[in-house]
Amino acid sequence: MSFIKTPAVPVESINPKVKDCEYAVRGEIFNHAQRLQEELEKNPGSRPFDEIIYCNLGNPQALGQKPITFFRQSKILSTLTGKSTGAYSHSKGVKGLREMIADGIALRDGYPANPEDIFLTDGASAAVHMILQLLIRSENDGILCPIPQYPLYSAAITLHGGTLVPYYLSEANNWGLEVFELKGRLDWARENGISVKAMVVINPGNPTGQVLSESNQQEIVELCRKEGLVLLADEVYQDNVYVKDKKFISFKRIIKSVYREDEISLVSFQSISKGYYGECGKRGGYMELCGFREDVKDQIYKVASVNLCSNTSGQILASLIMNPPKPGEESHKLFFSEKEAILSSLGRRAKALEDAFNSMEGVSCQKAEGAMYLFPRIKLPNKAIEAAKKASMVPDAFYALRLLDATGLVLVPGSGFGQVPGTWHVRTTILPDESKIPAIVSRLKAFHESFMREFQD
Amino acid sequence: MSFIKTPAVPVESINPKVKDCEYAVRGEIFNHAQRLQEELEKNPGSRPFDEIIYCNLGNPQALGQKPITFFRQSKILSTLTGKSTGAYSHSKGVKGLREMIADGIALRDGYPANPEDIFLTDGASAAVHMILQLLIRSENDGILCPIPQYPLYSAAITLHGGTLVPYYLSEANNWGLEVFELKGRLDWARENGISVKAMVVINPGNPTGQVLSESNQQEIVELCRKEGLVLLADEVYQDNVYVKDKKFISFKRIIKSVYREDEISLVSFQSISKGYYGECGKRGGYMELCGFREDVKDQIYKVASVNLCSNTSGQILASLIMNPPKPGEESHKLFFSEKEAILSSLGRRAKALEDAFNSMEGVSCQKAEGAMYLFPRIKLPNKAIEAAKKASMVPDAFYALRLLDATGLVLVPGSGFGQVPGTWHVRTTILPDESKIPAIVSRLKAFHESFMREFQD
Missing domain, CATH: 3.90.1150.10 (Aspartate Aminotransferase, domain 1)
Known part of the structure; x- marks a missing residue:
């Protein structure tokens, strides 16, 4: 009318x-x-x-x-390598920077890392989106998430059309993670027709602040292996541990010390926004894939290439936080x-x-x-x-x-x-x-x- | 076994x-x-x-x-404003930078722009994804796209689960856009149960290089108004025109000179990766929304906030390309x-x-x-x-x-x-x-x- x-x-x-x-x-x-x-x-x-x-x-x-002096002064790195920060890079990130990150991971874990399995992203959030988009086909696909959780996970699972399968952290047990709770939730999901594809673990925890014990991590890994779940390890707070009786151990190290490469699939997320560096506005981060097949990695690379690449300043910072100055080097003191x-x-x-x-x-x-x-x-x-x-x-x-x-x-x-x-x-x-x-x-x-x-x- | x-x-x-x-x-x-x-x-x-x-x-x-000297030296801008480039910004981007962009748009078009309608993103690709994710509910939702097209559009429509409704550019007519072709494709889509939500126009064209005439742009806008289509104007090559008898005119200017704000919905995409600047690796860009309701803009803002913000170096560059030095200013020569x-x-x-x-x-x-x-x-x-x-x-x-x-x-x-x-x-x-x-x-x-x-x- x-x-x-x-x-x-x-x-x-x-x-x-x-x-x-x-x-x-x-x-x-x-x-x-x-x-x-x-x-x-x-x-x-x-x-x-x-x-x-x-x-x-x-x-x-x-x-x-204040920004850490070394990370800001080392921006000259980009000119030193003769690479322009103004050009699109490889869609996984500049190869030399991925090699630096792989070296840093190897030093942290005592096990080698392959630069080809590292994808640099505009913050870890972008990596989480990529993986959830890959895994989720419909609301019948579930992702196990801790409750309480960082709401990026619930938001991204909703955006990509999947189902969040909650498991509760135990507040009485300093926000620890209990495997019988996980198994119960997994059974519940399956009885309800949900195919659980992956499990999110945030360690150290957000919003809860706990640091998982090594034995707890081993239980989680074994559960993921037995149940065929991809372990999505949010390890962006790996440099933030404040108590003497706990230390950060990567899930990759736990896995490599017990299992073969093809027994379990792991994605580890890291970010330049957290730790002691806190370079949030620079938007850098990466994910490392372990135990993924080549044809699946090709699919992830294709999706990364649609958006061309992550920003090069963030890429450089990601390589630096995983390769900070070592004792004896000029910048170390x-x-x-x-x-x-x-x-x-x-x-x-x-x-x-x-x-x-x-x-x-x-x-x-x-x-x-x-x-x-x-x-x-x-x-x-x-x-x-x-x-x-x-x-x-x-x-x-x-x-x-x-x-x-x-x-x-x-x-x-x-x-x-x-x-x-x-x-x-x-x-x-x-x-x-x-x-x-x-x-x-x-x-x-x-x-x-x-x-x-x-x-x- | x-x-x-x-x-x-x-x-x-x-x-x-x-x-x-x-x-x-x-x-x-x-x-x-x-x-x-x-x-x-x-x-x-x-x-x-x-x-x-x-x-x-x-x-x-x-x-x-080589990078344009002004854009790289002006990085000091970030320190001048007292803002840290290492902090997350507002999820739409730093407000002062959005104001600079709005000023640049107003100068370009002769019509004001509202900083609250500008969303800064990690390259224009991220903005395209956001809008397609907003518009597409299922394969019954269609997006009109030129053929040939920049394959970001086909890739993103597939990823978000919609249907690409093709319209062919006329090679014989220097890759011009013919409205009867558009109408035919629209009829075809509707007969096949597809609800066409939006129309993509790339001007100047990628991969075709054509610059649309003003009268052609007017026809497109009128068609979008009559048919209730969101006009998705990919204008990332707005600074790349090489022939004397053509110039870039923004779709916003075309619309503002004829229609009221609420008669048509437009999204204009711009990028720091193209033009004479070519700052691809810095990943900056923005979209400007016109004729969108507040409640829909709130939804877009919410999705932007899930990823916190785009990288601040890209944001600064986006504000500079829309506000380059003016005649008489020190850096202009x-x-x-x-x-x-x-x-x-x-x-x-x-x-x-x-x-x-x-x-x-x-x-x-x-x-x-x-x-x-x-x-x-x-x-x-x-x-x-x-x-x-x-x-x-x-x-x-x-x-x-x-x-x-x-x-x-x-x-x-x-x-x-x-x-x-x-x-x-x-x-x-x-x-x-x-x-x-x-x-x-x-x-x-x-x-x-x-x-x-x-x-x-």
């Missing part, structure tokens, strides 16, 4: 997989934080805080961390002192925040053994849960929104990562500048006390 | 959309070229040529083009001379190669008005077609392989882009260093003569 055609794209007409995907790390709380920041810029003093502190995202340099300063400070910040949460009424927080996060559990009073319901909000999002409005601190509600039903959590990074931690702790505690008082049952 | 499980990923078990997608620009011919290059490095003199010349990919700096030198040389190279093809027996080549390619038609003798069949090859791939083996020149078979059945083409870039063009022309001609002699009917 109208003379005007409706615009071509009503939201009802778009891909439902796009509509269904969710990513809480930059969700509603984050959007609200950005509005608050604009408001503060226009009207300083209009809020009970001066600045917004973004603890929602592992983004160290946004919170003041400064590099080592910068690295140690960052890692020991991260360890102290993790401990200070952990202690703060554990001192708060109704809050319990597991140890941050590694990664960049804490995931404290908050026993919310029934009145708070009621108030959230009235505001049509998930209770932990209600808590996080109140916290943001009162303090300027941006945390992510636990519901964005998944949690045992009826439990509530928040995730915070440990990244604010160390000098700010005492003030943050005070604000957190003051807010929490007043929140608990307001809603006491 | 075996004690060993089969490896988790036989190629038969992977996503058939991945298996089905094809991307000829880095296909079999390219792989063969890389093997030849390795062979030449090991045994110099083992072939009748000294080097492999990659004319398969629009990759200027790989063929010796050098910038302008470098830009003009590159563009005038590209024009001369295009003309020299076009003339060479047109002087060859059975070859006809349309004018390269713009972009970076020529797409000559080759009337292959029946005996060559028979020989190709015996070798289980597509005839133009057979020709391109013979050419590579004889000369070291890497062209892409026309079959990788699509062509009218029974016609054969090759695509070459115009990018080899100008000093090499005469030698390339001689080699091309000598090869072609001997090929035609070998297979004469």
Whole structure:
């Protein structure tokens, strides 16, 4: 009846997989934080805080961390090799850089790595997308994912049309991974007609911060082998371990020490955005494939080639983080002192925040053994849960929104990562500048006390 | 019966959309070229040529083009704004950079641009993927694509599970676009139960090099409005026009001069990899959305946020190519001379190669008005077609392989882009260093003569 055609794209007409995907790390709380920041810029003093502190995202340099000198000065590497950073590279990445990464992996694991099995990508997220796109054919294909999990996995599985098969990490057991839980979930999925293709393990954990024990890793590998699952090992926090009694061991090393090449398929993801380097904006990362057939690797290479290549600055940085200066080399002294300063400070910040949460009424927080996060559990009073319901909000999002409005601190509600039903959590990074931690702790505690008082049952 | 499980990923078990997608620009011919290059490095003199010349990919700096001084020196911009290039940015890109791009678009078109409608991406390819993922729900959703086309489109449509609805460009009409052809294809698609969601137009054309006339663009826009199609305007060659009687006009300008904001939906893609800048390895680009509803833009933003952000160096370069130095500014003189030198040389190279093809027996080549390619038609003798069949090859791939083996020149078979059945083409870039063009022309001609002699009917 109208003379005007409706615009071509009503939201009802778009891909439902796009509509269904969710990513809480930059969700509603984050959007609200950005509005608050604009408001503060226009009207300083209009809020009970001066600045917004973004603890929602592992983004160290946004919170003041300085780049490691060596990684930035070594940009000359690109000119030294005579390669132009302005040209498309090989779709897996510049071969010389992949060779450097393979050397670094070999040194880390004690087993050789093949540069042809390494694919450089614009951050690890792009690699995760590529592999999930490869594995998922329909909603009958399942991917085992930890709960809580980094929501890239749930978002990507939804976008690619598969089914997330959850397994719960055991909070009481410092977020450890229990094999009987895995087996139960696998049986459940199969009884429901889901063919489980792969299992995601995040080690050190995001958002949970645990570092898996070697024996736990061995159990996981054996399960994947027996059940024919591809092991997707998110190892982007491999340089972030803060406790003396734990160390990072790659899944590749676990596998190589026991199995033959063709017995199990592994993808290991690494990123330049984490560790002590935190070069998030440069978007670099890689995946290493082990135990994949040549014809399948050819398919992955083809998909990589459709997008030509990842950015060369990110590629160079990926080669450098896997090949940092060695003792005796000219750059080593400064590099080592910068690295140690960052890692020991991260360890102290993790401990200070952990202690703060554990001192708060109704809050319990597991140890941050590694990664960049804490995931404290908050026993919310029934009145708070009621108030959230009235505001049509998930209770932990209600808590996080109140916290943001009162303090300027941006945390992510636990519901964005998944949690045992009826439990509530928040995730915070440990990244604010160390000098700010005492003030943050005070604000957190003051807010929490007043929140608990307001809603006491 | 075996004690060993089969490896988790036989190629038969992977996503058939991945298996089905094809991307000829880095296909079999390219792989063969890389093997030849390795062979030449090991045994110099083992072939009748000294080097492999990659004319398969629009990759200027790989063929010796120097970066524009201004774009590389202006990297200090990042420090001037106080922003760290090592931090994740806003998922659409740094706001200040989007504002610079919006200013550049406004200056180009004479109509304002909104920074909130600009999404910065790792090259234009990533933006194309995002939009196709948004629009395609199933194989019943169709995307109108030119034939010949840049195979990113066919590959991405296959990966996202949609149907490519082809429309043929008119070679006789210098690869022009005919609206009656479009309407016929649209009717055909609808009769076959395909809901056509969008239309891709590449202007200037890849692989065909044509620059659309303003009246042709107006017809296209009116058709998209009437039929409710999203116009996907691939405008990455907007700075590559070599003929005096044509100029680049953005589809946004065409639309804004006639229609209201809500009458038609347009996505314009731009890249830092093309133009006179050719910063391919830096992976920068953007898309500008016009006439999209807020709720749909929110969905696009959500998908962008899952991957956090595009690389910041690429973002900075995208802001600079849309805001180059202006007359009177300090950097303008050098910038302008470098830009003009590159563009005038590209024009001369295009003309020299076009003339060479047109002087060859059975070859006809349309004018390269713009972009970076020529797409000559080759009337292959029946005996060559028979020989190709015996070798289980597509005839133009057979020709391109013979050419590579004889000369070291890497062209892409026309079959990788699509062509009218029974016609054969090759695509070459115009990018080899100008000093090499005469030698390339001689080699091309000598090869072609001997090929035609070998297979004469």
